[in-house]
Amino acid sequence: EAGVAQSPRYKIIEKRQSVAFWCNPISGHATLYWYQQILGQGPKLLIQFQNNGVVDDSQLPKDRFSAERLKGVDSTLKIQPAKLEDSAVYLCASKGRDSRVRTDTQYFGPGTRLTVL
């Protein structure tokens, strides 16, 4: 089973520039998450999709961040304009059944490391 795919893996931009991240979840997973993980902190949920609908975006800075999942599969997260404090790893995850622990759990992609200069 292929895992969660993300691209790019690394991105360096200057403040006030725009950037977009792409995520392809595990096939069949209806729930998709975007997290922001700042160095030394736990992941913080930015947005949760169920199919192509938004379930939770309460912590998404909507003045600069946007996300979409138009066909209920791939998703993109955009930042426009970027600020220095947006430097972080952006993790995409999808939820599905884990046969080992016998519950639904999140599978994380490799992340995109964003550096804003």
Added chain:
Amino acid sequence: QKEVEQNSGPLSVPEGAIASLNCTYSDRGSQSFFWYRQYSGKSPELIMFIYSNGDKEDGRFTAQLNKASQYVSLLIRDSQPSDSATYLCAVMKTSYDKVIFGPGTSLSVIP
């Protein structure tokens, strides 16, 4: 009060010792509890899941849950250098809710 808190690290234990990682949560409605391991520069991977009070064992790992105290812990027996990582505690109210992560505890196992 933060929703999920973990004991501050870094935690250092000698190889072969027991590592004890602690987590408390604020929402009494939380039903599912996860421990993720995250190696430096990598994404989190699930190592334990627990939802009932008591202990759950999987190999060298034991998760302990006490809902009355709103406390969940992870014990790692016979710690190995390969266990050196950051351990993230995560809680969820229902399977339709968001998962809330703690800040993580960095563990270093010294050979």
